[in-house]
Structures are given as C-alpha cells and as structure tokens.
Amino acid sequence: xxxxxxxxxxAAGNEVILIRDADVYPVNGKAMKGVSLLIxxxxxxxxxxxxxxxxxxxxxxxxxxxxxxxxxxxxxxxGLSEIxxxxxxxxxxxxxxxxPQLKALSAVxxxxxxxxxxxxxxxxxxxxxxxxxxxxxxxxxxxxGERQLISGQAALIHTDGWTWEDMEIKRSAAMSVNFPSLxxxxxxxxxxxxxxxxxxxxxxxxxxxxxxxxxxxVAKLNEFFDNARRYQKAKAAxxxxxxxxxxxxxxxxxxxxxxxxxxxxxxxNTIHEAIQWAKKQNIKLVILQPREIGKAGPELKAExxxxxxxxxxxxxxTEDASYDEAFTLPSEAYKAGVxxxxxxxxxxxxxxxxxxxxxxxxxxxxxxxxxxxxxxxPAQIWGVADQLGTVEKGKVADLxxxxxxxxxxxxxxxxxxxxxxxxxLTNKQTRLNERYMNRN
Amino acid sequence: MRRLLLxxxxxxxxxxxxTIVIQNATIMTVSKGTIKNGSVVVKDGKIVEVGEKVMxxxxxxxxxxxxxxxxPGIIDCHSHIAGDGGINEGSISVSSMVNIKDIINPExxxxxxxxxxxxxxxxxxxxxxxxxxxxxxxxKMRWGKDAQQMIFEGAKPGIKFALGENPKRAGNPQGRxxxxxxxxxxxxxxxxxxxxxxxxxxxxxxxxxxTWDEYNAKVAHGEHPLAPxxxxxxxxxxxxxxGNRYVHxxxxxxxxxxxxxRVADEMGFKVRTFQHVLEGYKVAKxxxxxxxxxxxxxxxxxxxxxxxxxxxxxxxLMAKAGVVVSLNSDDAELMRHLxxxxxxxxxxxxxxxxxxxxxxxxxxxxxxxxxxxxxSIEVGKDADLVIYDKFPLSDYAKVxxxxxxxxxxxxxxxxxxxxxxxxxxxxKLLDKLKQxNQTxxxxxxxxxxxxx
Numbered sequence: 001x002x003x004x005x006x007x008x009x010x011a012a013g014n015e016v017i018l019i020r021d022a023d024v025y026p027v028n029g030k031a032m033k034g035v036s037l038l039i040x041x042x043x044x045x046x047x048x049x050x051x052x053x054x055x056x057x058x059x060x061x062x063x064x065x066x067x068x069x070x071x072x073x074x075x076x077x078x079g080l081s082e083i084x085x086x087x088x089x090x091x092x093x094x095x096x097x098x099x100p101q102l103k104a105l106s107a108v109x110x111x112x113x114x115x116x117x118x119x120x121x122x123x124x125x126x127x128x129x130x131x132x133x134x135x136x137x138x139x140x141x142x143x144x145g146e147r148q149l150i151s152g153q154a155a156l157i158h159t160d161g162w163t164w165e166d167m168e169i170k171r172s173a174a175m176s177v178n179f180p181s182l183x184x185x186x187x188x189x190x191x192x193x194x195x196x197x198x199x200x201x202x203x204x205x206x207x208x209x210x211x212x213x214x215x216x217x218v219a220k221l222n223e224f225f226d227n228a229r230r231y232q233k234a235k236a237a238x239x240x241x242x243x244x245x246x247x248x249x250x251x252x253x254x255x256x257x258x259x260x261x262x263x264x265x266x267x268x269n270t271i272h273e274a275i276q277w278a279k280k281q282n283i284k285l286v287i288l289q290p291r292e293i294g295k296a297g298p299e300l301k302a303e304x305x306x307x308x309x310x311x312x313x314x315x316x317x318t319e320d321a322s323y324d325e326a327f328t329l330p331s332e333a334y335k336a337g338v339x340x341x342x343x344x345x346x347x348x349x350x351x352x353x354x355x356x357x358x359x360x361x362x363x364x365x366x367x368x369x370x371x372x373x374x375x376x377x378p379a380q381i382w383g384v385a386d387q388l389g390t391v392e393k394g395k396v397a398d399l400x401x402x403x404x405x406x407x408x409x410x411x412x413x414x415x416x417x418x419x420x421x422x423x424x425l426t427n428k429q430t431r432l433n434e435r436y437m438n439r440n
Numbered sequence: 441m442r443r444l445l446l447x448x449x450x451x452x453x454x455x456x457x458x459t460i461v462i463q464n465a466t467i468m469t470v471s472k473g474t475i476k477n478g479s480v481v482v483k484d485g486k487i488v489e490v491g492e493k494v495m496x497x498x499x500x501x502x503x504x505x506x507x508x509x510x511x512p513g514i515i516d517c518h519s520h521i522a523g524d525g526g527i528n529e530g531s532i533s534v535s536s537m538v539n540i541k542d543i544i545n546p547e548x549x550x551x552x553x554x555x556x557x558x559x560x561x562x563x564x565x566x567x568x569x570x571x572x573x574x575x576x577x578x579x580k581m582r583w584g585k586d587a588q589q590m591i592f593e594g595a596k597p598g599i600k601f602a603l604g605e606n607p608k609r610a611g612n613p614q615g616r617x618x619x620x621x622x623x624x625x626x627x628x629x630x631x632x633x634x635x636x637x638x639x640x641x642x643x644x645x646x647x648x649x650x651t652w653d654e655y656n657a658k659v660a661h662g663e664h665p666l667a668p669x670x671x672x673x674x675x676x677x678x679x680x681x682x683g684n685r686y687v688h689x690x691x692x693x694x695x696x697x698x699x700x701x702r703v704a705d706e707m708g709f710k711v712r713t714f715q716h717v718l719e720g721y722k723v724a725k726x727x728x729x730x731x732x733x734x735x736x737x738x739x740x741x742x743x744x745x746x747x748x749x750x751x752x753x754x755x756x757l758m759a760k761a762g763v764v765v766s767l768n769s770d771d772a773e774l775m776r777h778l779x780x781x782x783x784x785x786x787x788x789x790x791x792x793x794x795x796x797x798x799x800x801x802x803x804x805x806x807x808x809x810x811x812x813x814x815x816s817i818e819v820g821k822d823a824d825l826v827i828y829d830k831f832p833l834s835d836y837a838k839v840x841x842x843x844x845x846x847x848x849x850x851x852x853x854x855x856x857x858x859x860x861x862x863x864x865x866x867x868k869l870l871d872k873l874k875q876x877n878q879t880x881x882x883x884x885x886x887x888x889x890x891x892x
Contacts, residue, residue, distance in 0.1 A: 082742070083742055083743070083744060083745055083747075083748055084742060084743045084744065085743060085744040085745070086744070086745060113742075113748075114742065117741075313773065313774075313776075313777055313835075314773060315553070315772060315773045316553070319549050320549075320866065322855075322859060322862075323552065323553045323556045323776075323855070324556075327838075347742065348740060348741060348742050348743060351739070352739070355780065355835040356835075358834065358835035358836050359777075359835045361836055362829075362830075362835065362836050362837060362838045363838065407835070407836070408834055408836065409780055409783040409784055409786070409787055409833065409834055409835065410783060410786050410787050410833070410834070411787075412787065429741075429750075429751040429752060429753070430753075432721075432749060432751050432753075433721075433751055433753040433757065433789075436721050436722055436724075436757060437753075437757060437760075439722075439724075439725070
C-alpha cells in the first residue's frame with residue numbers, strides 16, 4: 001500500500017525479442033528442444049531451430065530454460081477486489097436483481113497490487129467476475145440488498161497493462177447468472193447437500209420448500225429472458241415506439257449464443273437443471289465451481305458444456321464425503337470426458353493455480369491435461385484459442401520462460417511476456433523483501 | 441443422523457502398536473540429512489533404528505516404501521480443529537480462565553482429514569477475539585481415541601494472546617443488534633488499548649503472584665497463614681510469569697509485535713511464539729533477540745488491511761535473522777498440505793530442503809517444547825512418520841501412510857479400497873431413511889433432515 005504503483009516497467013509494445021536455444025512446450029504438441037522463438041509486434045513471429053536475429057532485436061539467451069504459454073485463471077475477481085475485508089476496496093457485488101448491463105472490465109484497477117503478485121507466477125490472463133450481488137461492493141460479504149439473479153459481464157483480461165482498455169482481451173467473456181441451487185447453499189460460494197439426500201422423497205418438508213423456491217427463481221429468470229427475446233424481436237422488426245433498453249441490449253449477445261452464461265452449480269442435480277434450462281433458452285453455458293461431476297458427467301459431455309473447476313485444494317463438501325473428494329474432482333471430470341479448466345475464485349490464491357493443477361495430477365489427471373486446463377482449454381472455453389493458450393506462430397506472445405515444470409512449486413519464472421512486452425518480475429512483495437533483507 | 445453416517449463411514453480405529461520396518465524409502469530425517477535408500481525400525485511406538493542397513497527384528501511387519509519418501513509427522517503450530525465449533529470466549533477482554541482442553545471433540549472429522557494430510561500433532565488454540573484469550577492444548581491426531589488420549593502427554597500448556605484488528609473489533613461494533621439497539625462496545629477499541637489490557641492484566645497477575653509467593657514462603661517456614669483467594673483468570677497468567685505456560689501471540693503488524701516484546705520484557709515473561717506474524721520480517725531482529733519463535737503462513741495475504749504487507753518471503757527472512765520459524769495452517773483445509781506450503785519457502789527465499797521441511801516438523805516441535813519427542817526421524821523419538829509417494833515438498837505428492845506412536849492411523853490404499861463399501865453402506869442407510877419417510881405421514885416425521 002505504501003509502495004508505488006505495481007505497473008511493471010513495460011517496454012515499448014513492439015520490441016523485437018529473440019529468445020534463443022530454449023525448450024518450447026507448446027501444450028498442443030510435443031516439446032521442441034533447443035529452438036529459438038521470435039517475438040514481433042506483440043505476437044509469436046517464428047519458432048524454429050535457427051532464426052537470424054532481425055535488425056534491432058533484443059536477444060535473450062535461454063539455454064536449458066523452457067517456454068510455456070502464459071497461465072490463464074478462469075475464475076477471479078482481479079482488479080475488482082483489493083483487500084477482501086474492506087468494502088471500499090471491493091467492487092464485485094452490485095445491487096439490483098437483473099443487471100446484465102454491468103461490465104467488470106471498466107471497474108478493473110490496472111494498478112491493483114494483485115496483478116504484480118500473480119504475474120510473477122506466470123499468470124498472464126484471467127477472467128474477472130462480478131459476483132453474487134447484495135450490494136455493498138462485496139458480493140454479499142458486507143450484507144445489503146437482495147441476491148442478484150444476473151450480476152453482469154465477466155471480462156477476460158491480461159494481467160498487465162496501463163489501462164483496462166489496454167488489458168482487455170474480451171470485455172464480455174461471460175454473463176454471470178446466479179442460477180438457483182437445489183441443494184441449499186449454492187451460488188458462488190458453492191455448498192449444497194449431496195444428491196442422495198436431495199432425492200429423499202419429502203412432500204411437505206424442507207426439500208419441498210427448496211424445490212418451490214428453486215422453481216420460483218427459475219421462473220423469474222425465464223421471464224427476464226422471454227422479455228429480452230421480445231425486445232430482440234421488436235428491435236429487429238423496428239417496431240413503432242421501440243426504445244432502447246440497456247439491460248435487454250446487454251442480453252442480445254447471450255441470446256445470439258455469442259457470449260456464454262456462467263453459472264455456479266455445486267451439485268449434479270443443479271448442473272442437470274442448469275443444462276436443461278440453458279437448452280430450453282438456447283444459450284451457451286459454462287458451469288462454475290462444481291463440487292461433483294458424478295451423474296452429470298455424461299450430460300456435460302453430450303451437451304458440450306465446459307466446467308471451470310474451483311479450488312482443488314478444498315475441503316470435502318460434506319462431513320461424510322471422502323477426504324480426497326475435491327482432490328479427485330478434476331480426474332472425475334477428465335475421465336467423464338468433460339471439458340474443464342481451473343479457476344481459483346479468490347484473488348489471494350490466483351498465484352497458486354499451477355499448484356492446484358499439480359494436485360489434480362497427484363490424484364489422477366495426466367500432467368499434460370492439467371497444464372492444458374490452465375492454458376489451452378480456458379482459451380477455447382472463452383473463445384480466444386486463436387490468440388492464446390499455446391506457443392504457436394501467430395499467437396499473442398503471452399509467454400513464460402521457466403527453469404522447470406511450471407506446476408512444480410520450486411520452479412522459478414525467469415522471464416514473462418505479456419502481449420510481447422517483457423514484464424519485470426517484481427511487485428510490492430519483492431520490493432518489501434529487498435528492502436527488509438537489507439535492514440540493519 | 442449425521443453422526444450415525446459418520447461413524448459408519450470413517451475408517452475404524454487402528455490396531456495396536458507393533459514392530460514395524462519401513463524399507464527402501466528416501467528418508468528425510470530433517471535433523472540428520474537425507475538417506476537415499478534406507479530403513480526405519482519402529483518398536484513400542486518409538487524409532488529404534490534408522491539407516492541404510494538395519495537389523496530387522498523377528499516378526500516385524502514390513503512396509504515396502506520403494507521409490508517413496510519418509511518424513512517425520514507434520515506438526516501444525518496453529519489450529520482450531522477439534523474445538524467443538526466454539527473457540528472464542530469473546531465476551532471479555534481477558535479470558536485466561538477458559539481452556540480449549542475442556543471442549544476437545546475427538547470426533548471432529550477435521551482430525552481425520554488432517555491426519556490424511558500427514559499431520560500427526562497440532563497446537564489447538566483459543567480464538568483471537570480478545571487481547572488475552574484462553575488456554576491451549578497440544579494434541580496428537582490419534583483418530584478413534586477419546587479426547588483425553590489425544591492430548592500430547594507432557595507437552596507444556598499454552599495461552600493465546602491476540603493483537604491488532606481482531607481484539608479491537610469488539611470495541612468498534614458495527615450495525616445494530618436484534619432489538620435495534622447499538623451493541624455495547626467492549627474495551628479495547630485500538631492497538632493502544634490492547635497494549636493497556638495486557639499490561640494491566642500482568643500488573644494484576646504480578647500482585648497476585650506476590651501474594652501467593654508470600655503465602656508459600658510462610659508455609660515453608662512452618663507458619664499457618666490464611667491462603668489467598670484462588671483467581672482462575674490470574675492463575676494462568678501467574679503460570680506465564682513462572683515460565684510454566686507458553687504464550688502464543690496472534691499478531692500481524694510490526695508495531696504491535698514490537699509492543700508485545702517490550703511489554704513482555706517489562707513484565708518479565710517470554711513470548712514463546714508469534715503467530716501469523718505476517719510483518720515479522722520487519723522486526724525479525726527484535727523477535728530473534730527476544731528468543732521468540734515465528735509461526736506464519738507461507739503466502740496468505742490481502743484478506744484484511746493488516747495482511748496487506750504480508751510477503752511470501754516472510755518465513756525465510758525471519759529464519760535468516762535467527763528466528764525459529766514454522767508454517768502453520770489456522771485452517772482445516774490448509775492443514776492438509778503443509779508439506780507443499782513448506783516447499784514454497786524454497787521458491788520464495790531460497791530455503792534448503794532441510795530448512796523447508798523443518799518449518800513443518802522440527803521447528804514447530806521446538807516452538808512447542810516437544811522436540812525431544814517429535815519433529816525429526818531420530819532414534820528414541822516417537823514413531824510419528826509419514827510416507828509420501830513422491831518428493832513431499834510439492835503438490836504432486838500425496839500421503840500414503842501415516843503412523844503415530846508406531847501405529848498406522850492412515851493408509852491411503854485401504855482408504856481407497858474401502859470406499860465402495862462405505863458408499864454402499866451409506867446408500868443402504870439412505871434407502872432405509874427413504875423408506876421410513878414413505879411410511880411416515882407427511883408432517884408427522886421427527887428427526888432426520890430438516891428436523892435437526
């Protein structure tokens with residue numbers, strides 16, 4: 001807080017850089033040992049065994065080092081939340097039940113200390129979400145109004161840039177919808193009881209009430225979507241007296257399947273309901289933070305609905321669940337053939353996303369698949385696989401140069417490039433370290 | 441119902457201690473380097489031999505740890521598990537009369553989960569709601585035993601102090617109570633008040649101690665004076681002044697850490713550990729001079745204002761200044777992977793393997809004064825051991841087996857192979873419940889879900 005701005009000393013965006021003699025791990029193919037990689041105009045201009053350095057190119061010797069694509073975290077509040085417990089520093093939770101017009105992007109603070117902290121661990125882009133609502137800034141954390149049903153547009157951003165426009169990759173990566181939960185709890189914070197208990201027949205008990213509340217919420221959502229469709233038709237028909245409406249306007253890309261709806265659903269039955277709802281509404285769906293795949297696996301696969309897994313290092317969701325329930329969830333998704341990426345859903349833990357992937361490997365996911373889940377797969381899910389997610393000629397030069405396997409804790413990142421700019425591997429924390437290391 | 445399921449689903453209590461040889465392991469002893477391909481012999485709950493070649497006692501059970509790693513049981517110097525849900529007696533500023541020992545719940549599933557994460561010993565602390573909190577207790581994760589049998593026998597008891605935002609929160613109450621009245625503020629409301637609360641309490645404790653010392657001296661001289669009145673609140677602080685109770689201080693900012701050191705110096709007691717101590721790196725020299733340990737997080741930060749200058753280099757910087765440093769969890773989830781938390785001190789701050797591993801084994805043992813018993817793999821120490829499938833300072837590693845006092849308390853192979861039977865048993869119980877619900881008229885049902 002005392003130290004100056006976190007903005008890394010970004011060199012001119014169009015510096016020509018030649019990284020020589022590195023091992024390139026492209027993610028979508030075999031490693032290429034001892035090759036050179038050329039960065040030009042912010043893009044990967046060439047990868048080959050020998051590249052003649054263009055005039056004025058800066059040469060980075062990288063013998064024995066590895067080049068990977070930058071890591072993508074698919075669930076964060078980066079730029080929107082600085083100190084979790086101080087509402088003045090939190091901009092994730094707005095008031096209002098249906099607020100699709102809200103955009104996370106333009107509330108992103110490029111000078112948030114979090115960006116510098118996550119960059120040094122190789123995270124070059126992230127999806128930043130508006131959350132649960134209730135106002136007071138903090139997604140219900142600070143009390144306030146009603147829970148939101150639609151809380152706004154999540155943005156895919158680079159973790160480095162002078163302004164939010166500079167950081168923007170996709171200003172509307174997803175529409176954040178708070179789909180009701182069948183199992184109690186639910187919403188962004190997960191929760192909910194397991195299926196087996198939900199299915200206990202109960203005519204007048206708590207489950208009956210839960211079902212009624214669920215149906216009411218879904219009916220409300222449907223009404224809003226129906227109205228948005230009427231608006232769409234009226235607009236297309238240039239109906240007399242048509243007036244623009246910002247909320248419905250924001251829904252058009254969702255109705256056109258250009259922007260997916262992102263829904264937190266912990267339990268298999270809620271996932272099932274969400275998939276059925278999305279089908280009925282003919283919209284694209286992404287499931288966030290499931291706590292089980294189970295019976296929903298085949299449906300997720302068949303309907304091609306991707307999931308963003310939350311923290312792998314998490315407690316089991318119920319007291320009697322297996323101790324490794326959360327550790328084995330990624331492998332469950334993998335075995336079911338479900339497309340999955342990782343998200344950390346708390347800014348504090350974004351920098352640990354590679355280690356969450358490592359835990360998934362320990363409990364059954366092949367290492368290359370875990371790496372994909374923080375690079376190529378999220379790029380595909382968020383519709384930017386033509387720009388990000390692999391080390392390939394023509395892609396944006398979001399790259400990390402490491403001295404080893406990026407999922408291993410001890411591995412150090414030696415160089416980081418965001419949009420082809422070399423980013424200094426310093427932040428508030430490295431500066432405090434330097435300063436107090438030399439205290440007398 | 442939950443209890444019933446729990447009892448049915450969790451592995452049963454382990455067998456009694458037997459003679460065991462763990463063979464072919466990479467043994468990270470912590471205190472005496474790493475043995476590439478060695479064995480450890482365990483007898484009567486103790487480590488009796490460690491080396492590349494050992495004498496295998498007749499009838500010993502052999503555990504082949506080929507390609508695997510053996511480390512001492514992990515010790516968590518800051519945990520609130522097994523606390524029966526309530527660990528904060530926050531109604532008063534000095535709650536030194538209450539004791540966590542009285543509320544240990546040996547059936548807390550968090551104990552088993554911690555065990556499955558390689559934790560064999562944990563320091564169970566009172567919360568941080570008040571400047572001087574309640575008394576603490578060290579437990580071994582002997583899952584299946586009762587509360588009394590979980591207590592680490594002979595470990596010196598402690599007491600929790602707290603500085604900064606948490607203890608002053610009750611002095612700055614937010615909002616209104618249920619009756620529309622503003623809640624009553626509890627002193628202190630500032631860091632100044634926290635200092636005053638602690639100093640005042642020790643001023644009283646010193647007077648109290650003097651009264652008892654005088655009485656005891658008279659008794660020793662054969663006199664028959666009237667005994668002073670026993671004060672349980674001051675009794676715990678008297679024990680602190682006598683060096684018979686460790687002080688564990690929850691703290692964040694450098695100023696409050698330094699304040700605590702000066703107050704302790706003035707009152708004549710030692711702080712045993714500073715807990716969290718996220719800005720410890722700023723006053724590492726003073727902490728080392730006082731002789732206190734530092735028990736911190738590897739990389740937590742930004743969750744509140746006093747955690748905004750937290751840096752992942754904290755552990756390494758304090759260690760380099762001569763502080764005995766441990767990494768703790770304060771959290772039932774983090775507790776399950778302290779091994780990889782230790783690995784982070786190699787990434788941030790360049791600790792060696794031994795230094796890193798010591799931060800979750802030998803160092804917390806030293807901080808709790810139990811390093812004669814646990815914390816390293818040495819002959820004569822308790823056979824509290826963890827087998828990992830891979831290099832343990834990494835998230836690629838998972839716990840295979842955990843021994844406490846030479847008894848296997850966790851075995852992943854058995855855990856995995858028993859899962860199907862547990863699932864089947866659970867389904868059976870649920871089916872039974874379903875049936876009961878169907879035969880019971882709606883509304884007339886008692887207990888079960890919704891009725892809890």
